[in-house]
Amino acid sequence: MIEMFQPDFMQRAFLAALLVGITAPSVGIYLVQRRQALMGDGIGHVALTGVGLGFLFQANPIWMAVLVCVLGAIVMELVRARGNQRGDIALAMLFYGGMAGGKLLVSMSSQAGSGSLESYLWGSILTVSPGDLAVIGGLAAVVVAVTAGLRRQLFAVCQDEEFARVTGLPVRVLNLLLAVMAAVTVTVAMRVVGLLLVSALMVVPVAAAQQLTRSFAATQAAAVSVGVVTALLGVGTSYEADLPSGPTIVILAILAFALFSAIAAPLAKRRHRHRAAAEHGPAVCDVALPVQNPNAQSLSAQSLSADGTEDAADTTRAAAGAAVKAPLSGETLSSRGLAQ
Amino acid sequence: MSTVISTADSDRLRPSSGEDTGPAVVSLRGAVATVGGRPVLRGVDLTVRPGEVVALLGANGSGKSTTVKSVIGSVPLEQGSLELFGRPLRRFRDWHRIGYVPQRTTAAGGVPATVREVVSTGRLPQHGLLPFRRKDRDAVDRALASVGMLDRAGDGVTNLSGGQHQRVLIARALVGLPDLLIMDEPMAGVDVDSQQVLADILRSEVERGCAVLLVLHELGPLEPLIDRAVVLRDGCVAHDGPPPRGVGQHALPGHDHVHPHADDHHRTTQGLLA
Numbered sequence: 001m002i003e004m005f006q007p008d009f010m011q012r013a014f015l016a017a018l019l020v021g022i023t024a025p026s027v028g029i030y031l032v033q034r035r036q037a038l039m040g041d042g043i044g045h046v047a048l049t050g051v052g053l054g055f056l057f058q059a060n061p062i063w064m065a066v067l068v069c070v071l072g073a074i075v076m077e078l079v080r081a082r083g084n085q086r087g088d089i090a091l092a093m094l095f096y097g098g099m100a101g102g103k104l105l106v107s108m109s110s111q112a113g114s115g116s117l118e119s120y121l122w123g124s125i126l127t128v129s130p131g132d133l134a135v136i137g138g139l140a141a142v143v144v145a146v147t148a149g150l151r152r153q154l155f156a157v158c159q160d161e162e163f164a165r166v167t168g169l170p171v172r173v174l175n176l177l178l179a180v181m182a183a184v185t186v187t188v189a190m191r192v193v194g195l196l197l198v199s200a201l202m203v204v205p206v207a208a209a210q211q212l213t214r215s216f217a218a219t220q221a222a223a224v225s226v227g228v229v230t231a232l233l234g235v236g237t238s239y240e241a242d243l244p245s246g247p248t249i250v251i252l253a254i255l256a257f258a259l260f261s262a263i264a265a266p267l268a269k270r271r272h273r274h275r276a277a278a279e280h281g282p283a284v285c286d287v288a289l290p291v292q293n294p295n296a297q298s299l300s301a302q303s304l305s306a307d308g309t310e311d312a313a314d315t316t317r318a319a320a321g322a323a324v325k326a327p328l329s330g331e332t333l334s335s336r337g338l339a340q
Numbered sequence: 341m342s343t344v345i346s347t348a349d350s351d352r353l354r355p356s357s358g359e360d361t362g363p364a365v366v367s368l369r370g371a372v373a374t375v376g377g378r379p380v381l382r383g384v385d386l387t388v389r390p391g392e393v394v395a396l397l398g399a400n401g402s403g404k405s406t407t408v409k410s411v412i413g414s415v416p417l418e419q420g421s422l423e424l425f426g427r428p429l430r431r432f433r434d435w436h437r438i439g440y441v442p443q444r445t446t447a448a449g450g451v452p453a454t455v456r457e458v459v460s461t462g463r464l465p466q467h468g469l470l471p472f473r474r475k476d477r478d479a480v481d482r483a484l485a486s487v488g489m490l491d492r493a494g495d496g497v498t499n500l501s502g503g504q505h506q507r508v509l510i511a512r513a514l515v516g517l518p519d520l521l522i523m524d525e526p527m528a529g530v531d532v533d534s535q536q537v538l539a540d541i542l543r544s545e546v547e548r549g550c551a552v553l554l555v556l557h558e559l560g561p562l563e564p565l566i567d568r569a570v571v572l573r574d575g576c577v578a579h580d581g582p583p584p585r586g587v588g589q590h591a592l593p594g595h596d597h598v599h600p601h602a603d604d605h606h607r608t609t610q611g612l613l614a
Binding site: 029032033034035037150152153155156158159160162163164165166167168169206210213214215216217219 | 409412413414433435436438440442449450451452453454456457458460461462464465469472494495496512522
């Protein structure tokens with residue numbers, strides 16, 4: 001077990017995984033909040049052109065990818081901000097153009113074979129060089145500084161853009177900054193999980209965390225924890241079992257999501273029972289509950305005070321628990337499916 | 341312009357809307373705006389004076405919401421001018437003086453957030469890039485208490501009813517003690533009891549001296565508070581004056597139209613029961 005930490009390349013791999021585990025969910029949470037969960041995916045596609053350019057001009061592919069991703073992300077943000085009806089078509093052009101352009105550029109370059117392109121598509125954490133690690137570390141520090149330092153501003157902009165504008169925030173600047181941070185994160189994560197799975201590490205830890213949380217701050221902390229734990233575990237597992245690291249990390253994150261979803265429902269029910277007892281009746285029920293029996297609410301209040309018909313109260317609570325749960329999971333689905 | 345207020349307001353606690361109370365809070369002149377290529381505003385004039393409550397009325401698509409959005413600068417004007425607190429929009433920086441309550445649908449993120457977190461964003465003009473301090477937290481507590489949601493501060497916003505959600509959005513706008521409150525359809529999707537709560541909240545803000553610009557579908561329980569109504573039709577002002585009435589109880593002889601105060605709450609409720 002210990003010997004996996006011995007080789008230099010493994011130490012670098014764990015360090016890179018740690019950095020990605022922190023940065024990807026830090027940016028991803030704002031994208032999910034803005035229901036743009038798949039933006040990272042789009043940037044990942046565009047990044048391929050950057051890698052291709054790096055091969056062609058024999059420059060460092062990471063820096064070329066940063067450059068192209070930042071440009072791509074800014075274009076995406078401008079398209080989004082205009083709210084153009086044909087915006088998604090424009091984004092599709094960008095994504096597929098980036099993907100196709102990358103492959104073409106790589107095939108035009110003399111030096112690189114298809115093997116090295118693979119390593120960017122799926123990640124190759126074991127070949128991270130000390131130089132790569134320095135770049136990844138520097139970029140990760142910038143991303144963390146921005147996403148943590150401006151968290152109130154970014155939260156406000158992603159929660160309600162119009163309101164944020166009326167508070168006098170430079171909404172456009174913040175949106176562009178977030179897009180640039182997403183682009184930087186994609187290139188940071190590209191060596192670890194690969195361009196095709198970059199978005200997963202930005203979205204899945206957030207989706208997993210929010211199964212259990214009610215506040216944004218808690219979601220942020222939990223998402224980063226999930227990101228770090230799954231990234232480190234994934235690298236360890238891939239070493240032990242001789243599996244590719246990127247897909248292993250992503251599968252672990254999805255397992256965390258499944259686990260959290262499974263324990264979320266009973267937990268919410270218990271939480272709700274506490275609150276129902278404390279408030280002397282299920283006050284939350286007036287939210288959006290199509291209660292089967294309109295008398296159930298008053299019934300349950302009576303039964304709580306009179307200690308009488310206990311099962312009537314139970315059905316109400318169960319129904320309320322379901323109602324509290326349902327919009328959450330529905331949202332998660334739509335935020336992952338609908339964002340462009 | 342002050343002559344348009346025909347109702348008895350001599351005994352009101354708030355500053356009356358005379359000429360000597362400084363520049364207009366909102367001064368929109370000849371506003372022309374298009375949304376998605378369609379001309380929505382075709383020369384709208386709108387003035388809100390300090391302490392005045394103005395309702396924007398009109399059918400769907402008449403340009404009410406667009407007018408409000410151009411006042412907050414989110415829909416650009418193609419022609420016309422806009423001054424906020426006596427300054428052109430371009431040079432206006434005192435955003436903390438404006439509290440904005442959007443239509444309820446716009447404020448839902450894809451990540452859970454608590455009531456307190458959402459309301460805290462209303463404090464951004466005050467603390468800016470500095471850390472969120474004790475006095476900011478106290479201001480959030482005060483705003484939550486004023487809408488009766490302090491006990492729900494730790495709850496997720498997605499679990500609230502329509503009326504509660506609206507109260508959270510109002511609290512967010514009130515955190516900075518604004519001099520102008522802009523509300524877009526505050527009564528939409530809110531049950532009758534909560535409408536009364538909202539009317540009470542609004543009344544206490546008006547008594548504090550806050551000017552209010554409201555987009556309304558119908559006057560409803562807010563009617564006694566409204567000084568002036570601006571009715572839009574097809575992007576033009578069709579009426580600017582006392583709130584249109586002549587329906588319901590207000591048309592009955594002997595109806596005493598009063599502006600409510602904290603101590604004569606029962607008189608408002610009587611009118612409401614119509």
